[in-house]
Amino acid sequence: MVIDMQNDFGSRGGMFDLAGLDISPIQCLVPPIALLLEAARKAGLLIVYTRQEHNSDLSDAGNDDSAHRIKHRSMNIGRAVTAPDGSESMVLVRDTWNTAIVPELAPQPGDVVISKHRYSAFFETPLDAILRTRRMNTLIFVGATTSICVESTVRDATFRDYRPVVLRDCTAELIAADAARSNHEATLLAIELLFGWTAESGDVIQSLLAEAAG
Template identity: 90%
Template sequence: MGSRYSITARPEPVSFDPDRTAVMVIDMQHDFGSRGGMFHLAGLDISPIERLVQPISLVLDAARKAGLLIVYTRQEHNSDLSDAGNDDAPHRIKHRRMNIGRTVTAPDGSASMVLVRDTWNTAIVPALAPQPGDVVISKHRYSAFFETPLDAILRARRIGTLIFVGATTSICVESTVRDATFRDYRPIVLRDCTAELIAADAPRSNHEASLLAIERLFGWTAESKDVIEALLAVSAAA
């Protein structure tokens, strides 16, 4: 085991070994955080997710300098939606109103499809684009552990701590955090690098409720500045 560093967090400080820590970038893709993507086309205010790009980029810069593994996830499906469940499956039903599989024209003029892999819609936003050496996980449910190689990849690299950023807090982030906890990973969710959308017919956010549940029973939460400070200490020691 390498040197351990401490992060100021809730409900108490949490330590991490940089050689065994990864940053999980959850679903920062056009469908969720860009104009012309699924959420925007559905009439939702995507500004909470747009505002995540800058703080996440700062965390990723510090993490790369400290030598941490970066893992991206994308929620996406086959073009025929064969991996989205049958017609009676909750996943298919809940996404029907979000126009899953709909053919659209992307802002760049290309033909695209909502939540379909290998299209503009499911590409990571350019400002946070994966770099060589990063891992990209394609998932077809909210949790990045469901029917993906994520667990095997992390265990092969002896990863034990996961720092979470991305969207949305109460759905894909929390789903993945819960599955990580069940597998004995140590999740740390960054409060200012995760966000929740507020729909017109549901004028409240689950962001704080999810963070509270995570702090109580599933892991820890922290601010990006405190994580960056700890990562700078790792870089300085190296």
């Protein structure tokens, strides 16, 4: 489960970058996730990508007074922009540069891409049906951000009796924190206590490569 590793979140010129946020924590995820995906494909695992994106008229972003719409106004949802590649684009709008997966992690043939219009990848999407058709029961999570889209999807996965495993070094957070508070660590703690498990990508890669070799 590759959660929202898209240009709006992790690339220069994307939504978070335009909002003045430090996107380096998300950019730092790209190399370890790339290594994990390579091992996962060798082991024959299903790779599922998610993209948070909306219709160009924002008709699926909630009413004007909905929490989702209100909270995204400061992030310029739906704003027309010129992407770094020169194309005309829109913030958090599907079929644009902004919502494309970052090039280094681009989906490959056979991968599944889920378009979602809320934080959870299970909300009003075919994800649950896709996983159950394939008899999946364990989901390995990577991506961003830890406390919002990753956590929202993990919680919904737990409620549907999947077994979520979140990789600590392949998830990241942009919400400002001081020495006493970390949304990233708080989410990992909650998952470890009640919603699933956490692990390091190196351990998972080692297991996957051993399985592929076997």
